[in-house]
Every structure is written in structure tokens, then in C-alpha cells.
Amino acid sequence: MIDPKYLRQNAAAVATELARRGFDFDAGAYVELEEQRKKLQVATEALRAERNSSAKSIGQAKAQGKDVAPLLAAVKDLGDRLDAAGIDLSAVLEGIQSIEYGLPNILADRVPTGLDEFDNREERRWGEIPTFEFDARDHVDIGSGLGMLDFDSANKISGSRFTVMHAGLARLQRALIQLMLDTHTADHGYQEVYVPYLVHSAALYGTGQLPKFEDDQFKTNGEVPFYLIPTAEVPVTNIVRDSIIDADRLPLRFVAHTPCFRSEAGSYGRDTRGMIRQHQFEKVELVQMVRPSDSEAALEELTSHAERILQILELPYRVVTLCSGDVGFSAAITYDLEVWLPGQENYREISSCSCFTDFQARRMQARWRNPTTNKPELLHTLNGSGVAAGRALVAVMENYQQSDGSIRIPAALLPYMGGLTAIEPMIGY
RNA sequence: GGAGAGAUGGCUGAGUGGUCGAAAGCGCUCCCCUGCUAAGGGAGUAAGGGUUAAUAGCCCUUCGAGGGUUCGAAUCCCUCUCUCUCCGCCA
Numbered sequence: 001m002i003d004p005k006y007l008r009q010n011a012a013a014v015a016t017e018l019a020r021r022g023f024d025f026d027a028g029a030y031v032e033l034e035e036q037r038k039k040l041q042v043a044t045e046a047l048r049a050e051r052n053s054s055a056k057s058i059g060q061a062k063a064q065g066k067d068v069a070p071l072l073a074a075v076k077d078l079g080d081r082l083d084a085a086g087i088d089l090s091a092v093l094e095g096i097q098s099i100e101y102g103l104p105n106i107l108a109d110r111v112p113t114g115l116d117e118f119d120n121r122e123e124r125r126w127g128e129i130p131t132f133e134f135d136a137r138d139h140v141d142i143g144s145g146l147g148m149l150d151f152d153s154a155n156k157i158s159g160s161r162f163t164v165m166h167a168g169l170a171r172l173q174r175a176l177i178q179l180m181l182d183t184h185t186a187d188h189g190y191q192e193v194y195v196p197y198l199v200h201s202a203a204l205y206g207t208g209q210l211p212k213f214e215d216d217q218f219k220t221n222g223e224v225p226f227y228l229i230p231t232a233e234v235p236v237t238n239i240v241r242d243s244i245i246d247a248d249r250l251p252l253r254f255v256a257h258t259p260c261f262r263s264e265a266g267s268y269g270r271d272t273r274g275m276i277r278q279h280q281f282e283k284v285e286l287v288q289m290v291r292p293s294d295s296e297a298a299l300e301e302l303t304s305h306a307e308r309i310l311q312i313l314e315l316p317y318r319v320v321t322l323c324s325g326d327v328g329f330s331a332a333i334t335y336d337l338e339v340w341l342p343g344q345e346n347y348r349e350i351s352s353c354s355c356f357t358d359f360q361a362r363r364m365q366a367r368w369r370n371p372t373t374n375k376p377e378l379l380h381t382l383n384g385s386g387v388a389a390g391r392a393l394v395a396v397m398e399n400y401q402q403s404d405g406s407i408r409i410p411a412a413l414l415p416y417m418g419g420l421t422a423i424e425p426m427i428g429y
Numbered sequence: 430g431g432a433g434a435g436a437u438g439g440c441u442g443a444g445u446g447g448u449c450g451a452a453a454g455c456g457c458u459c460c461c462c463u464g465c466u467a468a469g470g471g472a473g474u475a476a477g478g479g480u481u482a483a484u485a486g487c488c489c490u491u492c493g494a495g496g497g498u499u500c501g502a503a504u505c506c507c508u509c510u511c512u513c514u515c516c517g518c519c520a
Contacts, residue, residue: 038479038480041478041479041480042479042480042488044489045478045488045489046488046489047479048488048489048490049487049488049489051500051501052488052489052501053473053502054500054501055447055499056447056448056501057500058447058501059446059447059448059500059501060447060448060502062447063447063448068500071500072498072500075500075501076500078500079499079500114498199481224509224510244439244476246439247514365476367476373484374458374474375484376476424486
């Protein structure tokens with residue numbers, strides 16, 4: 001959420017800024033609503049103040065044994081007036097709130113202006129793009145050649161956009177997850193957390209998925225619904241919701257491995273082949289809560305932590321800064337890591353590292369106590385995939401494929417593979 | 430699933446209709462005193478919001494959540510959620 005105070009005083013400027021995202025904010029209508037709010041709120045609070053002071057005088061008069069009848073008569077219609085004012089006020093407040101919850105974050109200055117992913121700015125590349133002495137296959141061909149990537153079973157069980165993986169392939173994904181968790185906890189100073197995969201709506205409001213992206217979520221149908229997490233960002237970031245963190249505990253750094261569930265509404269035709277875009281996938285997520293003055297540096301650092309995983313795995317990648325039209329709703333700036341996929345002869349997103357400034361913190365009331373002011377102030381939150389395990393598996397499969405159809409195990413994963421040095425075709429299962 | 434108890438500020442915990450945003454203690458901050466340390470004395474110490482140039486005043490809201498009664502609710506009534514204890518069941 002954008003600071004309502006700032007929004008009020010700079011509505012037109014915010015509208016100009018949000019236009020960079022292609023977002024249409026009607027500043028005039030907002031300001032008009034704001035003026036109504038101010039009028040109504042001042043009036044309502046004045047009535048409440050009147051009620052409070054009369055109630056107090058009645059109490060005092062009663063204590064002194066005086067006759068309170070005239071005082072009671074004086075406040076007779078106050079309740080009705082208060083009710084009426086309250087109804088008007090809450091209608092306006094509701095309107096304002098729904099606007100405010102629907103506004104995306106203000107972008108960082110250095111976010112390049114652009115329309116879509118084609119306007120993203122490449123920052124750097126790492127690694128050698130591999131060459132093959134045979135026709136490189138994509139992960140679907142490799143996986144089914146191994147007999148380990150089983151979309152038939154997945155389809156039977158759950159339909160499209162699900163995967164069943166067998167034997168070495170399943171283990172390889174687990175090894176990737178282990179490697180990531182070990183690296184981030186041992187080398188990068190993150191604390192591992194285990195979190196719920198079902199969350200209530202307040203958590204999704206906090207990180208910004210709700211109210212706007214309800215359609216992207218899977219939801220249970222109980223009286224109080226649960227949502228399946230679309231990313232560990234949701235439960236992990238909400239750890240600090242409604243709390244005030246001591247300054248000496250900052251920065252908080254969490255790493256969590258969770259499955260992620262996305263309905264992929266609006267992506268019906270995209271990436272239908274293979275396991276690039278699934279309803280369920282595994283991800284290791286990095287989350288940080290930092291002092292506002294530290295967030296810019298923290299994003300660079302967090303991104304480097306995600307990059308480190310690809311470097312350890314010796315997977316070629318590039319880093320892009322998302323352009324204004326491509327940055328997600330809650331983020332002020334996002335770096336995507338795109339890994340090279342020989343099967344597609346293209347770079348594909350494998351990690352998204354974002355700084356949310358105080359946007360999520362304001363929604364969550366996540367604060368820290370600033371020792372210089374001794375006042376609670378909003379934190380800055382950041383997160384990034386470190387990295388998406390399903391896509392990392394795809395990347396390893398395609399980059400480490402061999403002419404005989406097997407997959408060589410990257411050196412960094414050997415300790416996690418129980419002696420396997422390659423994944424060889426399997427017969428039956 | 431059954432039975433019972435409970436939810437109050439950073440923590441412990443009082444408070445059954447008015448002077449209660451809330452006793453007391455702990456913790457924390459500042460000051461005083463004692464030549465260190467320990468002990469002692471004093472003051473202060475919730476959050477959100479509005480108004481405003483203002484983190485100066487002033488005002489509103491908040492005692493698990495939501496509704497109700499009342500001039501007035503932490504306190505009375507209703508609904509819900511959560512926590513704890515015991516029993517049952519269970520990975």
C-alpha cells in the first residue's frame with residue numbers, strides 16, 4: 001500500500017508515476033473522495049467527542065447525587081446522529097480503502113520504462129552457453145527418454161499442469177532443494193523456517209496477492225477459506241505481521257522450501273509443454289526484513305545469493321531488471337535471473353528478486369523500533385527465489401544432458417545423490 | 430470428538446457499568462545518591478488514525494474478533510476465533 005498521507009498530498013504525481021506501469025489511477029476522483037472523507041471524519045469524531053464528554057459529565061453528576069435527567073435529555077438524539085454520520089463515513093472509507101489496496105507500489109527511479117518483458121534491461125551474463133555435438137533435446141524428451149517424467153500419470157491423477165517424477169529425477173529435485181537450503185543457511189546467513197502451506201486471506205492481503213489476484217489463487221471452500229500459498233513469500237513475510245522488531249535483530253533473513261500452488265489463470269496457452277509452468281512446483285525462497293536505509297543494498301545482496309546457486313550448479317544465466325510494465329504489483333524493483341535452457345535455446349526466468357520497500361510492511365503493520373527516534377517505523381521487505389527448484393531441475397536436465405540420453409550430475413549435487421554420478425534411463429517403474 | 434478453564438500494555442497480572450488507556454510488579458529509558466559492583470530514591474515508558482507546516486497541541490479508535498444493550502462497556506448479553514488442561518483418536 002502506498003502511504004495514504006503521501007497519496008493524499010501527491011495524488012496527481014502518483015498517477016503520473018503509476019502510468020509508467022500502464023496503471024490508470026484516477027487522481028481527481030480519489031481527491032474528491034478524500035475531501036468527503038475529511039469532512040465526514042472530522043464531523044463524526046466531533047460527535048463522538050461530544051458524546052464522550054457528556055457521558056463523563058453524567059457520570060460525575062450522578063456521583064455527586066445530582067439530577068441527571070436534563071443532561072440525559074440533552075444527549076438524547078446524539079446516538080442517532082452518530083449512527084448516521086458513522087454510516088456515511090464508513091461507506092466513504094470503504095471506497096477509499098478499496099482504491100488504496102488496489103494501487104501497485106511506486107517504482108524505484110532506476111526501473112526502466114517499458115511495456116512488457118521485451119523492454120526489460122539486461123544487466124549481466126554469467127557462464128558459457130554449452131554446445132552439444134548432438135541435437136540438444138528439451139527436458140520433456142530427456143525425461144520421458146529416461147522413463148522418469150510421467151505426464152500420463154499426472155494427467156490421470158490431477159489433469160494438466162501437474163507432473164509425476166520417478167526415481168533419479170525425483171531425487172535430483174530433492175538434491176537441488178537440499179543444496180540450496182544448505183548454501184543459504186551455511187554460507188549466506190539465512191535462518192531456515194518451516195511454514196504453513198495453507199493461509200488465510202489476511203496473509204495474502206499483507207503481501208499484496210489480495211484483493212487483486214484472487215483468481216490466481218487456489219482456495220478451499222470451508223466457511224473461513226484457506227488459500228494454498230502461491231509462494232513461500234506469503235507465509236514467511238507474514239511472520240512479522242503486526243509486530244515491532246527490535247533494531248538489533250535486523251536484518252531478519254529467512255529461507256524456506258515450500259511447494260507453490262498457482263492456478264495460472266490467464267496463462268492458458270503459455271508453456272503448456274513440460275514442467276515450466278505448473279499448478280504445483282517446489283521453490284526455495286529467500287525473504288529479508290531490513291531497515292529502510294539498508295533495502296537497496298539488501299536487494300543486490302539477495303540477488304547475488306540467488307545467483308550463487310546457479311553459479312555452483314554451473315548453469316549459464318543472465319540478470320535483467322524488469323521494466324516498468326513488467327514489475328509485479330507489490331514490488332518497487334525486480335531483478336529476474338534467467339537461466340539458459342538449451343532445449344528452448346533461450347533464457348527463462350528461474351528467480352525473481354524484489355524489493356517491496358514499505359508496501360507490504362504497511363499492509364502488514366510490520367515495523368521495527370528505530371533507536372534514534374524510539375518510534376516504530378515500517379520495515380522494508382524483500383524476497384527472491386533462491387531458486388525455483390522445478391525450473392532448476394529443467395535447467396540441469398537440459399544443460400547436463402549427454403548423447404546417450406543420460407543426465408550427468410553437476411559436481412555440487414554429487415554429495416546429495418548417494419553415489420550416483422549420472423541419471424541413466426530406467427525401464428518400467 | 431467430549432469436558433473444563435481462559436484471551437487485558439514488551440512480559441507477569443489486577444480490574445464485574447462512569448473519575449479506566451487501564452493498579453501493581455518485572456523489564457526498559459533518563460536523572461539523583463552511594464568513591465567500583467550490588468543496593469536505594471525520583472521521573473518517564475502502548476499502538477493506530479484524524480486535524481495540522483508540525484513526531485506542538487487537540488481529538489477519535491483500540492483490553493482476542495464481530496454484533497448488541499446503555500447517556501456511558503475491559504466490565505452486561507449474543508455469535509465466532511484462538512489458546513491451555515484432562516479424556517478419546519491419531520502420523
